[in-house]
Amino acid sequence: MKVAYWPGCVSRGFTPELHGSMAKIAPLLDIELVELDRGACCGAGVIAEHNQELADTLNARTFALAQQVDGAALMMNICSTCQGAQSECQERLDANAEYRAHVNATLAGEGLVYEQGLSNKNLLWLLVEEIGLDALRSRVTRPLTDLRVGPFYGCYIVRPTDRLDIDEDRPRDSYLSLVIEALGGTVIDYAGSHKCCGFPIITMNKEASLTQAGRHLGDAADAEADCVVTPCPLCHLNLDLQQPLAEKVVGRELNMPVLHLPQLVGLALGLAPSELGLQRHVVKPKSVIDWSTSVVAQVGGSAGA
Numbered sequence: 653m654k655v656a657y658w659p660g661c662v663s664r665g666f667t668p669e670l671h672g673s674m675a676k677i678a679p680l681l682d683i684e685l686v687e688l689d690r691g692a693c694c695g696a697g698v699i700a701e702h703n704q705e706l707a708d709t710l711n712a713r714t715f716a717l718a719q720q721v722d723g724a725a726l727m728m729n730i731c732s733t734c735q736g737a738q739s740e741c742q743e744r745l746d747a748n749a750e751y752r753a754h755v756n757a758t759l760a761g762e763g764l765v766y767e768q769g770l771s772n773k774n775l776l777w778l779l780v781e782e783i784g785l786d787a788l789r790s791r792v793t794r795p796l797t798d799l800r801v802g803p804f805y806g807c808y809i810v811r812p813t814d815r816l817d818i819d820e821d822r823p824r825d826s827y828l829s830l831v832i833e834a835l836g837g838t839v840i841d842y843a844g845s846h847k848c849c850g851f852p853i854i855t856m857n858k859e860a861s862l863t864q865a866g867r868h869l870g871d872a873a874d875a876e877a878d879c880v881v882t883p884c885p886l887c888h889l890n891l892d893l894q895q896p897l898a899e900k901v902v903g904r905e906l907n908m909p910v911l912h913l914p915q916l917v918g919l920a921l922g923l924a925p926s927e928l929g930l931q932r933h934v935v936k937p938k939s940v941i942d943w944s945t946s947v948v949a950q951v952g953g954s955a956g957a
Contacts, residue, residue, distance in 0.1 A: 653725050653782060656718035657685040658772075660731035661693045662885040666893075669929025670885050673914040674730050674775070676928065680791065680921045681783060685728075686721045688714060694737040696886070697852070705755070711741040712755045715772070716764035726771040728778055730914065732884035735774040736808025739815050742772065774809060775913060776883045780827045785834045793922040795836025801916065802840040802877035803828035804868065804891065806884035807848045828881065831913075835920035840877040844868030849887040854894070859901055865890045866902030869910075879909040879937060881916045888912060892934050909937040 663671040678685050691714035693699070700707035715738075718727035729735055745752045746768050756765050773781070779788055809816065810825045818824045825846065829839045850864030869891060872880050882888055890898075892910040899906050915928045930937050 653682060654684040654686065654721070654723050655726055655728040655778070656721040656724040657687045658691055658714060658718070658727060658729045658734065659687065660729060660734045660885065662889070663730055667885040667888055667912065669932045670730060670888070670912040670914060673912060673918050673923075673928040676923055677914050677918045677921060680918075680923075681779075681788075683728075683778075686724060688717050688721075688727075691717055694731075694734045694741075696733050696737055700737070700740075707737075708741045708744060708751075709755050709758050711738050712745055712752075712766040713759055713762070713764060714738075715742065715745075715770050716759055716766045718772075719767060719770055720764075725782070726773055726778075728773055728775060730775050730883070730912075731886070732774055732776075732806045732809035732882075733886050734808075735772070736816070738772055742770070743815055774883055776809070776827050776831065777824060779831055779917070780824075781822070785830055788831070788917075789834045792835055792920045794920055796832075796916070796920050797836050799837045800840050800876060800878040801832045801837045801911075802842050802872040802875065802880045803832060803845050804849070804872075804880045804882040804884075804887060804910075805846050806882060806887040807852075809883060810846050828883070828913075832881070832916070835916065837916075837920075840872065840875045842868075842871040842875040842877065844871045849882075849884075849890040851886045851890040854890065861890065862894060862898040862901040865894060866898035866904075866906065869895065869898065869906045869908045870902060870904060873906055873908055877908070879911055881911045881913055883913045885912065895935050907935060909933065909935050911937070 659671050692710040694711055695707040745766060759765060805828060832839045847868060848864060850861035854861040888910055895906055918928045
């Protein structure tokens with residue numbers, strides 16, 4: 653499957669292990685990534701707060717670049733925040749022909765045009781809807797047996813449900829659990845799985861932001877999760893990078909590893925922890941998971957992640 657690939661800003665900056673692990677699992681899933689390296693930041697809602705037309709134009713430009721990729725089945729992203737922001741923009745563009753034409757007039761200088769009909773899916777959606785759970789399951793070479801995984805979706809990929817086409821036929825707000833099960837892991841339900849990580853307010857009210865992150869991680873720990881997995885690198889920043897500070901705010905030790913979705917998939921597909929950049933995390937997975945006895949220990953001859 654050939655896809656126009658939008659990695660987003662954060663995966664190429666703060667969380668390069670996400671970008672790298674996506675590159676590792678793509679060939680194992682028969683996904684050909686055509687990276688949209690000329691694409692612009694989705695704005696993550698921030699730009700739109702000051703200039704909605706600018707944000708829409710930047711996203712329309714990325715969509716137009718995706719539509720120029722010959723043979724691409726769709727556009728794919730690995731950031732649920734990008735998914736939410738881009739879905740909102742696309743909804744506005746598709747609903748108003750006059751506005752779309754106005755935005756396209758700006759893009760015309762680069763010879764670009766956005767047309768209705770683009771399908772833009774987060775990796776999570778692609779795994780379930782395009783590859784399929786049975787096909788994903790058939791590619792697992794090392795089932796994540798006995799690995800207790802708490803899903804953490806992030807805000808932008810679960811609401812609003814109408815914009816994100818979440819319904820009975822596409823229960824996208826349960827896809828993480830379905831993927832975890834397909835990989836052989838055990839899904840851990842906990843209170844914070846569908847709540848905000850706190851990242852959007854980190855610069856305005858750091859204590860409240862860290863309280864949110866610490867509460868969710870604490871809920872996962874209390875449910876005896878071995879780790880948490882998220883399709884959102886911004887959530888990863890607040891849940892992993894800020895976890896030592898969150899521990900101080902909530903007054904308890906958390907010690908909860910937070911994995912990117914491609915990392916979890918990569919482990920089940922036989923990749924070594926070091927290939928997936930797990931050593932880059934602030935909270936090292938080995939701190940709570942005994943890789944020497946777990947199902948992932950033998951690959952690459954090392955448990956050092």
